[in-house]
Amino acid sequence: MKNFPDSIKKYLKKIDADQSVDGYLCLNDEQKIVANYGCIGVTNINDIDCAINVVQLFPVLEGLLPGNYAVPTVINYAHIDPDHYFDIHLFHDKLGFWVLFIDKTSLAKKMQKEQQIRLTDDFKNDSCRSGN
Amino acid sequence: MIQKKICMLGSFAVGKTSLVRRYVDSLFSENYVTTIGVKIDKKVISVNETDLALILWDVYGEDNHKSVLPSYLRGMAAYILVIDPSRPATFESAKYLHTLVLETLGPKPFVLVLNKSDIKSDWEINPTIFAKLNEAALATIEASAKNDTGVDEVFQTIGNSFVPTVL
Numbered sequence: 001m002k003n004f005p006d007s008i009k010k011y012l013k014k015i016d017a018d019q020s021v022d023g024y025l026c027l028n029d030e031q032k033i034v035a036n037y038g039c040i041g042v043t044n045i046n047d048i049d050c051a052i053n054v055v056q057l058f059p060v061l062e063g064l065l066p067g068n069y070a071v072p073t074v075i076n077y078a079h080i081d082p083d084h085y086f087d088i089h090l091f092h093d094k095l096g097f098w099v100l101f102i103d104k105t106s107l108a109k110k111m112q113k114e115q116q117i118r119l120t121d122d123f124k125n126d127s128c129r130s131g132n
Numbered sequence: 133m134i135q136k137k138i139c140m141l142g143s144f145a146v147g148k149t150s151l152v153r154r155y156v157d158s159l160f161s162e163n164y165v166t167t168i169g170v171k172i173d174k175k176v177i178s179v180n181e182t183d184l185a186l187i188l189w190d191v192y193g194e195d196n197h198k199s200v201l202p203s204y205l206r207g208m209a210a211y212i213l214v215i216d217p218s219r220p221a222t223f224e225s226a227k228y229l230h231t232l233v234l235e236t237l238g239p240k241p242f243v244l245v246l247n248k249s250d251i252k253s254d255w256e257i258n259p260t261i262f263a264k265l266n267e268a269a270l271a272t273i274e275a276s277a278k279n280d281t282g283v284d285e286v287f288q289t290i291g292n293s294f295v296p297t298v299l
Contacts, residue, residue, distance in 0.1 A: 060172050062135045123145045
């Protein structure tokens with residue numbers, strides 16, 4: 001595993017995750033970016049302008065900041081660009097507020113195929129029941 | 133610029149994704165493609181000469197809504213509750229999701245959408261659930277993503293609720 005900050009290593013250990021992190025942000029109390037790394041789909045986090053409001057850079061974070069994340073929150077399978085799905089983990093510790101992006105694209109695409117078959121059948125059954 | 137998180141909620145195949153796609157990309161497809169997780173889009177609109185960015189969370193619709201994660205609702209400013217009246221079971225799902233929001237976040241403004249108005253002859257309104265949701269909603273709008281009717285009105289109504297009217 002890349003030499004991630006201890007906060008991330010500790011968090012991944014706590015949630016018993018064997019996966020790597022594709023990108024992360026660390027924000028201070030004013031929601032300014034103080035650390036950033038990685039690449040999430042078409043967005044290269046390494047190159048972002050940290051002076052810009054983080055919610056403008058990452059609309060997915062709208063409404064989520066500021067927040068109390070003493071209990072970590074996970075947004076599963078966030079489809080934030082056309083070709084990628086990410087689990088977004090939100091937590092904070094003494095260093096700041098952390099946002100981790102973990103790529104779930106291959107699993108999400110597999111699930112989509114399975115769900116497509118199931119819900120297409122359910123849709124037909126629903127329509128039959130209502131006489132359509 | 134003001135930004136607001138708006139969730140699209142409703143049973144599977146009621147047309148949540150189609151409404152967003154029609155509104156954001158001016159596109160429609162007859163093909164039903166299920167949503168996994170949540171798809172996030174952004175659309176900037178103007179309300180009373182104020183720019184407002186709607187961050188649209190198109191939350192997957194399952195037949196068993198107990199699996200809709202409260203984490204998707206966190207930070208939501210308003211929601212769009214979508215029903216396909218040609219499938220009466222979708223009224224029950226809408227009622228469940230409305231209750232889930234109330235229990236998770238408390239009252240939030242929402243627009244009730246009766247979608248697929250292009251097949252209105254197939255509609256079977258559940259009067260009890262409809263009356264309850266209609267009373268609580270900012271507005272109830274009949275829409276068709278297919279025919280592009282009522283779609284702009286849905287999102288504009290939500291947007292209007294965030295910007296004070298200039299008299």
